[in-house]
Amino acid sequence: MKLTDAKLRALKPTGKTQKISDGGGLYIHLSPAGGKLWRLFYRFDGKQKTLALGKYPDVSLVEARKRREEARELLGQGIDPGEHKKQIKAAVAAEAVEQAITFEAVAREWYGKKHIAWTPGHQKKILARLENQLFPCLGNRSFSSLEVSDYLGAIQKAEARGTIETAHRLAQLCGQISRYARISGIAKHDVAAGLTEALSPVQTKHYAAITSPADLGHLLLAIDAYQGEPAICHALRILPYVFVRSGELRGAMWEEIDLDTAEWIIPAARMKMRRPHVIPLARQVVKLLHSMRDYSGSHGLVFPSSFSASRCISDMGLLNALRRMGYGKEVMTVHGFRTTASTLLNEHGYNRGWIEAQLAHAERNAIRDAYNRAEYLPERRRMMQEWADYLDGLRGQSDQQSANIGKP
Template sequence: MPLTDTAIRTAKPTDKAVKLFDGGGLYLEIAPSGGKWWRLKYRFQGKEKRISLGTYPTVSLKDARERREQAKRLIEQGIDPSNQRKEAKAAAAAIEQEQNTTFEAVARDWFSKKRNAWTPGHQKKILSRLENQLFPILGDKLFPALEPADFLTAIQKAESRGAIETAHRLAQLCGQVSRYARIVGLTRYDVAAGLTEALTPVQTNHYATITDPAEVGHLLRAIDEYAGEPSICFALKVLPFVFVRSVELRGAEWREFDFESATWIIPAERMKMKRPHTVPLAHQVITLLNDLHSLTGSGRYLFPSLFSASRPISDMGLLNALRRMGYAKGVMTIHGFRSLASTLLNEQGYRADVIEAQLAHGEKNAIRAAYNHAEYLPERRQMMQEWADYLDELKTENNLA
């Protein structure tokens, strides 16, 4: 007797599996757990076989009967429904696998594994290069089929418009994704290796800086005499003493400072290398910060924007101030304060490891990096105070040598 919806709904599980037959090999199997499975029993080439047609109520009685008829039509055509299903699953899996091996899929997988080690700004930059410059050309190509010429076509787009450095960065990015693809078994070798050999060489431009002591003194006096927005003025006065990166200085928050220990700890998420960085503060910096606190201490940032206290000053604001003081692009930059400090501290005989630690340059060995942080801090604190005293001496010199 054929099944009815009422009979199916009211059927109760027992301690053993129960089968309710509908006819034509279709039956509903009720498991002791309460699950209801549609099954189809049929014979193919003399052998009895079974396949599942889904679960009730997701698959209704009407749907189950339609699936039974579809299976019968396959059998009449000499096709085993079970084998046909396996082949369909294999084909779907192959399509899915193919979709997962496109350049875009592989690059996004690589990006997802790397992004947590980068600052938000760097994440945005890398993703933009992928989405705007590489995916439009390489995105839907299967990685195992990619050749060096494919990558070269993509990166030469940037080169053709004169963006030589960008082209080299894209080549580097392609290489990183390609090496990841090799590691996960999608290609036998780094198919993007050596791309820069086919590109116009980059003309290296170092950040302009001043390293002559007399000229440094002149620069410091120009900063002291500069009359501009308070946040810009104080940021420029603090920067030579701490020589951190511009983004680290501009985003400084009052909560990061411990005035009792004269220490500024920049959190990992704001650092290029994603590690906290300690900046010992000379007494000259403490004096500047106390003066600044009366102006901006009620807010979040030390150097809030003139237009909105909810965001800090911009790099362009600092750079424009330098230009107004008469320092052209080829003479001095904001990043140049780091080169200035590095050059003069090395000339004065401070240990290179101590200077590098204070500059927060990357240490490949994470254990050594942590050790250096603890081992060098007393030396760094002494160096930073002596550096501040040295800058004061340069600033008070009356004559340029």
């Protein structure tokens, strides 16, 4: 006899387990304590099985019968209702876990794996971009719920402020985190790919540089005549000879430099491309370094700040010196010495591979890059000495005299 709500309400515990059928395998399991639980008997793959359908009255008689019919439909399709229920439950649990993983959690996990290979300055810069610009918009959001529009909404705030390059940096950062999430199994798709396509293009930044031999000669004379802090003066006099990046020169340590062999080896941690860089030192540079050692000593920083021996001179200190000499930002920059050297050496026929290796520009092929850097060292040593002699010859000379630079 089929059950009714009245019968269900009237059921009383007897101290023993009771099973009251509603037909079609559906029954009420009445516990000795009075609990009323819906159960469904069914057979699958030749085995007798039981499926829990909920507790009465939370699950009504009508709902229990509906669930029985749904189970029958699954059986008709060759699906085990019990296994199907487990799969749904697991999927719901997985979705709940997925929803609990926020963008900030994934980003910090990515940062934790990557930051050990970065310089302290780069670590600080990336963390600041995350904490100040991305976390306020995306930090508490479930990572799996984020769409392209969410990422764009965060990075276009920087674009709206006119900081286009920052917006592009943020887009790249989001892309790296999103790829990490996909590869790590946190997300199924890399939805942050190609974000830069929706941003205004970055205007290429060109550093002003003197490339006229005569003008370069006048600049060198101005640097020689400049009176200022010893570390600033020596750094400015050395920079044209070595054409390294400003930070690489300013952060130079005495333990990196061997004056006897006339070599300066900048460790990978201080290089933009994270590879050690060997710089052959011309006689003129060795002489200037000997002079600088009289001021800074032979340990620690080569160019310490006058305010603190533990801090190097600043880029602004070098730039301000150029400005005091009368060279505005549209004429010459600190970075411009690299452009000056590259332009003139190329114009005078030096091997482009030697020049690129000396500038520490990366090859697309890492193996070839490492090979060329070692292979070109004798050639670069000769080129750097000839360049230094050429600079000395430019001081106060005419354009005609400057053409005497030797060709390899």
